[in-house]
Amino acid sequence: MELNGNAALVTGGASGLGEATVKEFAAAGATVVVADLNAERGQALAKEVGGVFVTTDVSDADQVSAAVSAAVDTGRPLRAAVACAGIGWAERTVAKDGSPHNLDSYRKVIEVNLLGTFNLVRLASSAMAGSETATDDGARGAIVNTASVAGIEGQIGQIAYSSSKGGIIGMTLPAARDLGAVGVRVNTIAPGILDTPIYGSGPESEAFKEKLAAPVPFPKRLGTPAEFAHLARSLVENDYINGEVIRIDGGLRMPPK
Secondary structure, three states: OOOOOOEEEEEOOOOHHHHHHHHHHHHOOOEEEEEEOOHHHHHHHHHHHOOEEEEOOOOOHHHHHHHHHHHHOOOOOEEEEEEOOOOOOOEOOEOOOOOEOOHHHHHHHHHHHHHHHHHHHHHHHHHHHOOOOOOOOOOOEEEEEEOOHHHOOOOOOEHHHHHHHHHHHHHHHHHHHHHHHHOEEEEEEEEOOEOOHHHOOOHHHHHHHHHHHOOOOOOOOOEOHHHHHHHHHHHHHOOOOOOOEEEEOOOOOOOOO
């Protein structure tokens, strides 16, 4: 699937993995819609890459629909959509004092991470289905979702986060099977520990990141957003990868804590 001359949509596109993906796709010649809640950063990035910014809460179907419409309105076929929007949460199922996990916080993580990803999958693929085919195989588009190794090897305190990411992993193959009928592929990236702005900067931050990188077999460091973006681009461009969950983690397997 060609990115050059086509439109792409990236949720969570104003920072971290999403920002790197926006830049990667724009460099490949795509007109990119940056969908994010951070208007200041999103507008600046969209201006930098010649794209479009749309304020988007991925758990709100109307706002995701508006972002998809913005991609269609570029006048270029929407051929790629990447779901990078997500939130983290740390809380045990039962705390040490015996109190249960807060249900509202669990629901919020599911709404943003899992429901938000599904919103993009269903609405972007619907728009893609109405476009002309792009290849002799009948391809119309490709979707890349973002899960986590926590969706496979969740750690202590990750019950909400792991549930949401495990759900994304679980939707990958059924979505790919559903959407094969309209020529849309679906794949999922499951990152390990990637170096995003969430870890801050400075000596203390660097020391903390070194600790995080210690159990990674090789390369013994955190992954980079650029490496994630490169993989996302590869999954869009390679027409025979479909229904896959691909880890990007340097061989890391998560311990219990």
